[in-house]
Amino acid sequence: xxxxxxxxxxxxEDNSFSSVREQASxxxxxxxxxxxxxxxxxxxxISRILEKSFAxxxxxxxxxxxxxxxxxxxxxxxxxxxxNGQFSExxxxxxxxxxxxxxxxxxxxxxxxVEANADEYALLNASNLNGGTIITFKKGAVIEPLIAIVHxxxxxKNQAVAYPRVVIRAEENAQASVVELFxxxxxxxxxxxxxxxxxxxxxxxxxxxxxxNENDNQLHVGNTNVDVAGNAVFTSITANFGGQMVRNNxxxxxxxSYSEAHLFGLYMPDNKEHIDxxxxxxxxxxNCESNELYKGILNGSSTGVxxxxxxxxxxxxxxxxxxSNKNILLSDNAAINTKPQLEIWADDVKCSHGCTTxxxxxxxxxxxxxxxxxxxxAKVLLVTAFANEVLEQIKDEKVRVYVxxxxxxxxxx
Amino acid sequence: MSKDAEILxxxxxxEYEHGWTVDLEADEAPKGLxxxxxxxxxxxxxxxxxLLEWRLKAFRHWQKMEEPSWAAIKYPKxxxxxxxYYSAPKKQKKLKSLDEVDPELRETFKKLGISLEEQxxxxxxxxxxxxxxxxxxxxxxxxxxxxxxxxxxxxxxxQDHPNLVKKYLGSVVPQNDNYYAALNSAVFSDGSxxxxxxxxxxxxxxxxxxxxxxxxxxQFERTLIVAEEGAYVSYxxxxxxxxxxxxxxxxxxVEIYVHADAEVKYSTVQNWYPGDKNGKGGIYNFVTKxxxxxxxxxxxxxxxxxTGSAVTWKYPSCILKGDYSVGEFxxxxxxxxxxxxxxxxxxxxxxxxxxxxxxxxxxxxxxSQNSYRGLVQVHKxxxxxxxxxxxxxxxxxxxxxxxxFPYIExxxxxxxxxxxxxTSKIGEDQIFYCNQRGIDTEAAVxxxxxxxxxxxxxxxxxxxxxxxxxxxxxTLEGSVG
Numbered sequence: 030x031x032x033x034x035x036x037x038x039x040x041x042e043d044n045s046f047s048s049v050r051e052q053a054s055x056x057x058x059x060x061x062x063x064x065x066x067x068x069x070x071x072x073x074x075i076s077r078i079l080e081k082s083f084a085x086x087x088x089x090x091x092x093x094x095x096x097x098x099x100x101x102x103x104x105x106x107x108x109x110x111x112x113n114g115q116f117s118e119x120x121x122x123x124x125x126x127x128x129x130x131x132x133x134x135x136x137x138x139x140x141x142x143v144e145a146n147a148d149e150y151a152l153l154n155a156s157n158l159n160g161g162t163i164i165t166f167k168k169g170a171v172i173e174p175l176i177a178i179v180h181x182x183x184x185x186k187n188q189a190v191a192y193p194r195v196v197i198r199a200e201e202n203a204q205a206s207v208v209e210l211f212x213x214x215x216x217x218x219x220x221x222x223x224x225x226x227x228x229x230x231x232x233x234x235x236x237x238x239x240x241x242n243e244n245d246n247q248l249h250v251g252n253t254n255v256d257v258a259g260n261a262v263f264t265s266i267t268a269n270f271g272g273q274m275v276r277n278n279x280x281x282x283x284x285x286s287y288s289e290a291h292l293f294g295l296y297m298p299d300n301k302e303h304i305d306x307x308x309x310x311x312x313x314x315x316n317c318e319s320n321e322l323y324k325g326i327l328n329g330s331s332t333g334v335x336x337x338x339x340x341x342x343x344x345x346x347x348x349x350x351x352x353s354n355k356n357i358l359l360s361d362n363a364a365i366n367t368k369p370q371l372e373i374w375a376d377d378v379k380c381s382h383g384c385t386t387x388x389x390x391x392x393x394x395x396x397x398x399x400x401x402x403x404x405x406x407a408k409v410l411l412v413t414a415f416a417n418e419v420l421e422q423i424k425d426e427k428v429r430v431y432v433x434x435x436x437x438x439x440x441x442x
Numbered sequence: 443m444s445k446d447a448e449i450l451x452x453x454x455x456x457e458y459e460h461g462w463t464v465d466l467e468a469d470e471a472p473k474g475l476x477x478x479x480x481x482x483x484x485x486x487x488x489x490x491x492x493l494l495e496w497r498l499k500a501f502r503h504w505q506k507m508e509e510p511s512w513a514a515i516k517y518p519k520x521x522x523x524x525x526x527y528y529s530a531p532k533k534q535k536k537l538k539s540l541d542e543v544d545p546e547l548r549e550t551f552k553k554l555g556i557s558l559e560e561q562x563x564x565x566x567x568x569x570x571x572x573x574x575x576x577x578x579x580x581x582x583x584x585x586x587x588x589x590x591x592x593x594x595x596x597x598x599x600x601q602d603h604p605n606l607v608k609k610y611l612g613s614v615v616p617q618n619d620n621y622y623a624a625l626n627s628a629v630f631s632d633g634s635x636x637x638x639x640x641x642x643x644x645x646x647x648x649x650x651x652x653x654x655x656x657x658x659x660x661q662f663e664r665t666l667i668v669a670e671e672g673a674y675v676s677y678x679x680x681x682x683x684x685x686x687x688x689x690x691x692x693x694x695x696v697e698i699y700v701h702a703d704a705e706v707k708y709s710t711v712q713n714w715y716p717g718d719k720n721g722k723g724g725i726y727n728f729v730t731k732x733x734x735x736x737x738x739x740x741x742x743x744x745x746x747x748x749t750g751s752a753v754t755w756k757y758p759s760c761i762l763k764g765d766y767s768v769g770e771f772x773x774x775x776x777x778x779x780x781x782x783x784x785x786x787x788x789x790x791x792x793x794x795x796x797x798x799x800x801x802x803x804x805x806x807x808x809x810s811q812n813s814y815r816g817l818v819q820v821h822k823x824x825x826x827x828x829x830x831x832x833x834x835x836x837x838x839x840x841x842x843x844x845x846x847f848p849y850i851e852x853x854x855x856x857x858x859x860x861x862x863x864x865t866s867k868i869g870e871d872q873i874f875y876c877n878q879r880g881i882d883t884e885a886a887v888x889x890x891x892x893x894x895x896x897x898x899x900x901x902x903x904x905x906x907x908x909x910x911x912x913x914x915x916x917t918l919e920g921s922v923g
Contacts, residue, residue: 068512343840358855362822369861371846376837376867382846383862388855 033080034062037190037220039088039157045135046158053143053155063149072334072366073305075248075274082218082248083188089113090186094120097181100214106427107179107210109162114180114191114221116162128170129205134161139196141224148278151252154192154224161194166203166233175206175238175425180223182247185215196226199233199261206236208428213247218273223251229261231285236264238423242435243272245302250276259285259314266422267294269304270435280309283317283345294323295419297439298331298363305334310352312345321352324419326412326440330362339380341373348375352382357389357415359408409440471528477501480628483528487597490604493611500617500627507621513784514813514845517726517753520691527629527662582646591675592637593648596664599635606637610668614697614734614761622693622755623730626662630695633664638673638704647903649678663694669704671737676707678903692751694729702737702764707745709902711910714750721780721809724752731758735767735793743770744787745901747910749917752781757815759788762796762824769798772898774910776917777810777842786816786847791827791857800831803895806842807918813845820857827857835865836894838887838918888915 038054062076063069070076092112098104098120109131110120116133125131141155166172182191197207213219221243229235243249249272257263269275275298281290296304310319325333339350356365369382389411397407416436423429471482480501484494509519586593592603599607617627638644669675679696692714700706708731717724727750733742744758760769771787789798798818806812814833835844846863868890876886892899892911899907 346840356852358852358857361855363855364822364851364853366852367850369846369848369863371835371863371865372843373835373837373845373865374843376840376842378837378865378867380865381863384848384850384860386850386852386857386859 031058031061033076033083034058036083036086037079037153037157039159044159046141049141049143050156050158053141053152053158056143056145057149057152057156060149060152062153069148069307072332073274073276073303075250075276078248078274079220083190083220086188086190089189092183092185096185097183097214101179101181101212104179107177109178111178111180111191111193113183113189114193115160126172126174128167128203129172129176130165130167132163132165134163134194134196137163139163141194148252150222150250150276151224151278154194154222154252157192158194159192161196163196163198164207166199166205166235168200169202170200170205171203172205175208175428177428178207178209180209180211180221182211182213182219182221183215184213184217184219184246186217188217189215189219191219191221191223193221194224194226197228197235197237199229199235201230202232203230204234206238206425208238208240208425210240210242211249211251212242213244216246218246218248220248221250223249225251225253227253227255227263229255229257229263231258232260233258234262236266236424238266238428239268239277240428240432240435241269241272241275241277243275245271245273245300247272248274250278252278253280255279255281255290257281257283257285257288257290260287262289262291264291264422265293266419267292267306268420268432268435269296269298269306270439271298271302272304273301274303274305276305276307278307280311281319282311282313283319284313286314286316288314288317290319292319292321292323293419293422295325295416296323296333297326297416297436298328298333299439300329300331302329303332303334307336309338309340310350312339312341312348312350314344315346315348317345318349319351322419323354324415325354325356325365326359326416327356327363327365328359330360332363333365335365335367335384336370337368337382338370338372339382341375341378341380343374346375346377348378348380350378350380354382354384355415356384356386357412358386359388359412409437412440413437471526473526474523475525475527475629479527483629483631486528487600489600492608493600496612496617497628500624501629503618504621504624504628507618507624509621513755513815514811514847515753515755515782515784517782520726522625525691528631585645589642589644590639591642591644592635594635596630596633596635596666599666603635603637606668607635607666610666610697610699612697614699614732615695615730620730622728623695626664626693626695626730630662630664633666633694635665636667636675636677638669638675640670641672642670643673644675647676647678661692663692665694665696667696667698667706667708669698669700669706671701672703673701674705676709676903678709678906680711680713690726692725692727692729696729696731696758698733698742700733700735700737700740700742703739704737705741705743706733707743708733708758709745709906711747711902711906711913712750712754713913716750716779716781717752719779721752724781725750726753727751727756729756731756732761733759734761735764735769735796737767738764738793739766740764741768741770743772743901745772745898746774747898747902747913748773748775748783748785749913751783754781754783754785756785757787759790760798761790761792762798763792764796765793766795767793768796771798771800771802772901773802774805774895774898774914775802775812776805776914777807777812778917779808779810781808781810783811784813784815786814786833788817789819789829791818791820791824791829794824795826796824797828799829800833801897802833803898804833804835804844805838805891805895805914805918806835806844807838809841811843811845813847814863815847817849817851818859818861820852820854820859822853824854825856827854827859829857829859831861833863834894835863836891837865837867884919887918891915891918
């Protein structure tokens with residue numbers, strides 16, 4: 030395991046993040062990449078697969094941007110494009126709406142927080158920190174258009190590793206929506222290790238959509254950390270349609286009163302794919318609310334993992350926290366491991382979680398068939414309906430249609 | 443030379459090497475744990491050689507294992523070398539009348555509604571001849587023997603039914619299963635053995651209560667229950683009366699083997715000393731309980747009411763191997779003051795069409811922490827499995843915690859698995875409603891808690907359920923206000 034870690038830790042060059050990189054790489058070397066014995070990574074042996082796929086990794090090759098431009102669908106709607114973790118000016122076109130500011134991490138004197146108890150892969154990202162983007166939604170700004178960011182991991186010439194880092198800040202009373210799309214190009218193995226930091230100031234409203242549409246040679250670990258201040262509303266929609274192994278860590282801290290978090294998720298692995306969603310909602314102050322709905326549709330011999338933690342700290346009285354995880358297994362070889370977890374230290378709370386796993390309802394199928402709809406269309410209809418509960422949360426029509434197309438391709442393929 | 447003597451001989455010569463002597467006549471082994479102590483225990487109990495070997499194998503596994511630390515409980519580390527692993531059952535001091543019994547204890551008995559005669563038995567007061575519990579027990583034993591049911595202490599079973607013990611011991615909980623099970627396998631003192639022959643429906647609730655000599659089974663208890671094809675038994679362990687014990691660590695193992703079409707119902711009421719109001723003292727209860735539904739249509743049902751112990755670590759589990767077998771788990775766990783409970787179940791679905799149901803009700807008060815930790819696992823080849831889990835938590839007071847850690851692993855698409863959990867406190871409107879009708883707050887809480895736990899209490903045998911209800915109220919006494 031240490032060998033692959035050495036390969037994944039790029040040689041530190043002198044840049045303004047040297048001290049953070051050094052600090053983080055010391056920590057990750059000490060902790061090592063998480064193995065099967067690590068409770069958090071019990072069902073997701075991503076370190077082992079990294080070890081296998083990246084034993085000979087020597088660094089990324091330069092990408093041909095012209096090729097990417099034609100090969101990656103949906104690129105035209107993106108304001109910002111990252112190739113192998115680096116911001117690509119050529120592919121991006123950011124006419125910034127008024128009230129929004131895009132700058133580099135260096136410009137803002139950004140310093141990544143490096144904590145010993147952070148996720149190992151977040152530390153790995155920090156050890157390789159080499160630029161990134163900060164998007165700021167100014168005080169009181171209401172940004173109508175959805176801001177789209179596309180991350181491409183290009184492994185067409187060689188194995189590729191990307192460490193993108195995006196920081197999103199919504200200032201007081203700001204309202205905005207951001208979508209991050211992760212995709213890949215090329216046949217060699219690739220590994221995307223992304224970190225997204227989000228903060229929502231008082232009374233802001235932010236919607237964050239993460240779409241994963243990766244190839245079956247792509248590994249992905251994403252860490253999204255969200256801080257939500259008083260009276261702010263944060264909505265997260267995570268939709269994953271593939272990747273050899275995908276792990277999403279979403280951590281939301283409601284650290285002031287009257288804040289809200291809404292989390293929606295859809296995961297649709299097929300063949301031998303593996304998608305793992307770990308979410309944490311940390312209620313630290315009274316009168317906050319969280320809602321969580323994650324749905325999985327599993328086909329082929331794929332595996333899905335869901336782990337939803339809700340913490341209600343002692344001060345967080347009058348908390349409402351709800352969580353639900355529903356799964357459909359479409360094939361006999363698909364498997365799901367789910368662990369909805371509540372840890373509550375306050376008494377005046379209303380918390381619940383539920384989780385179900387099953388196959389498509391035979392009676393519903395029969396109902397449709399008896400009305401002349403053939404079995405495969407009936408299945409598509411039922412699965413679409415199941416998924417739509419999550420997808421209709423995406424208010425932007427272009428993105429919703431894009432995601433629904435991914436869904437249809439996945440069901441029919 | 444007989445085998446036993448051989449063992450003794452080997453043992454005595456060996457100990458000399460280490461310059462360490464044990465008086466075989468002694469009632470107590472010296473403190474500490476090593477192979478010699480295990481040989482000593484085994485020799486004392488005149489066990490056959492295979493059992494000694496079995497214990498030693500467990501001990502060797504145990505030495506390689508690490509104390510588990512994953513549970514949501516905190517306690518000072520147990521020094522396993524500071525424990526006496528064998529002491530002969532002590533004769534209880536006979537008291538002349540109930541007046542000599544600790545008044546506090548009598549007050550508790552009164553609240554629980556335990557009959558005078560039973561109080562005497564529990565406190566060790568000499569019981570008059572007419573209703574001597576021993577004679578009651580003897581009558582029961584005769585009835586059972588007529589049906590071919592074996593119900594005796596573990597040591598007796600080792601002597602009288604060695605083949606049965608050999609066949610089933612460790613068949614459900616192997617020696618190296620976990621840290622505490624390995625420890626128990628190495629040093630278990632005594633326990634119960636129960637065997638129900640084919641097709642026999644046991645006519646009464648079997649309870650450790652009726653088994654003489656069961657009073658002092660020690661801290662490493664071992665229970666083995668075997669139900670042959672088509673048999674039925676309802677087994678009761680523990681009692682509602684508070685139990686004090688000078689041993690702080692309890693690591694028991696319960697194994698249940700259920701053959702085809704048989705049904706075993708296992709109910710526990712645990713009320714060990716939970717420590718004082720400041721969390722000092724109290725018993726650590728680290729128990730491994732597991733049953734296997736080996737044959738088709740077998741059924742195993744666990745019901746537990748956990749109110750005692752400073753630390754509880756207990757996961758009664760069902761391995762549903764037979765097709766169409768059924769596993770059930772009903773639990774009420776109450777924690778108050780500084781008690782900690784990490785309890786739940788495992789339902790391992792291997793058989794086709796197997797079903798399981800989990801109902802867990804946690805109640806936390808004071809500064810206590812109460813966790814549900816469960817696993818529902820559906821294997822690839824087990825089709826049409828059905829599981830329903832419900833684990834609710836009730837919080838009384840803002841210093842306590844309630845946690846839920848359900849693991850659900852489904853490898854078959856035909857399975858239908860559902861889990862739901864809620865956490866809340868008692869509604870102020872509910873309390874107000876009771877107050878308004880002249881029920882004071884404490885009684886109201888007891889009433890509401892009992893209603894909340896009713897689904898589980900209903901599964902207990904009747905007379906037990908009544909006592910358990912009172913016990914719940916008693917445990918929560920002083921937690922309101």
